[in-house]
Amino acid sequence: xxxxxxxxxxxxxxxxxxxxxxxxxxxxxxxxxxxxxxxxxxxxxxxxxxxxxxxxxxxxxxxxxxxxxxxxxxxxxxxxxxxxxxxxxxxxxxxxxxxxxxxxxxxxxxxxxxxxxxxxxxxxxxxxxxxxxxxxxxxxxxxxxxxxxxxxxxxxxxxxxxxxxxxxxxxxxxxxxxxxxxxxxxxxxxxxxxxxxxxxxxxxxxxxxxxxxxxxxxxxxxxxxxxxxxxxxxxxxxxxxxxxxxxxxxxxxxxxxxxxxxxxxxxxxxxxxxxxxxxxxxxxxxxxxxxxxxxxxxxxxxxxxxxxxxxxxxxxxxxxxxxxx
Numbered sequence: 001x002x003x004x005x006x007x008x009x010x011x012x013x014x015x016x017x018x019x020x021x022x023x024x025x026x027x028x029x030x031x032x033x034x035x036x037x038x039x040x041x042x043x044x045x046x047x048x049x050x051x052x053x054x055x056x057x058x059x060x061x062x063x064x065x066x067x068x069x070x071x072x073x074x075x076x077x078x079x080x081x082x083x084x085x086x087x088x089x090x091x092x093x094x095x096x097x098x099x100x101x102x103x104x105x106x107x108x109x110x111x112x113x114x115x116x117x118x119x120x121x122x123x124x125x126x127x128x129x130x131x132x133x134x135x136x137x138x139x140x141x142x143x144x145x146x147x148x149x150x151x152x153x154x155x156x157x158x159x160x161x162x163x164x165x166x167x168x169x170x171x172x173x174x175x176x177x178x179x180x181x182x183x184x185x186x187x188x189x190x191x192x193x194x195x196x197x198x199x200x201x202x203x204x205x206x207x208x209x210x211x212x213x214x215x216x217x218x219x220x221x222x223x224x225x226x227x228x229x230x231x232x233x234x235x236x237x238x239x240x241x242x243x244x245x246x247x248x249x250x251x252x253x254x255x256x257x258x259x260x261x262x263x264x265x266x267x268x269x270x271x272x273x274x275x276x277x278x279x280x281x282x283x284x285x286x287x288x289x290x291x292x293x294x295x296x297x298x299x300x301x302x303x304x305x306x307x308x309x310x311x312x313x314x315x316x317x318x319x320x321x322x323x324x325x
Contacts, residue, residue, distance in 0.1 A: 072092050122192075229299045
């Protein structure tokens, strides 16, 4: 065999290995996504209401479904269709605009068993997630991507009023109108989020399933509503300067990127660029840190908010109002 033949043989062998490695990698990825799709899809319904629709996930075995508050709007009932063709009517049990979560309950017949739910607080940026829903009316649609960021807060215009959805998961899994209310699952098939919005090409958002949102969901199940306090601030996690971190014992805070005009935070004097360190003397490192403070008991109460502004720590006092509507 000539030297040239030997080189060609080595190249061919390496090309074969590269091809096999690529195929194996793709197959492993495909197996995970397919497995998640098989386990999650039967628990996700397409929902239709008087003015639009979206998706919903079976939350409890006794017929309760979880979706977005903006999907149900002010409707009180609708129709759910599962991927096996089962169709059933449902009633809206309750909705919470601030978390953009709502609970439905099917009538008469049993819904599929509840999906398995995980804890979004265990998510890491870069890990695989799979979205299941009914984009543009195509039920049981599956897309996959990664967790792009955590702890986002986004302002959303609803009619004449602005609201803020706190602590959302950002993903590049493709989402389209109709995905709202559907499942965002991890590689083990556990639902860790409820898809809520499409903010742009390659930028989808989901409400996390964690201890804070479980408290909201359980309150909706029992009482049909959640009395929520409202501050009106949008922020992103940000590291603290070394000297401030040494003095406070915390490594990060919440950088204010927007203050909703006329809201409690605006009236208190909070400004874009402020770095929130504590709310009610409790450390804050992300949007969830604020959300944990905003339940009924603090409505009308002056909350001390400590921020880092121009290198100095400043205390302001904000009085949360009740979120209405």
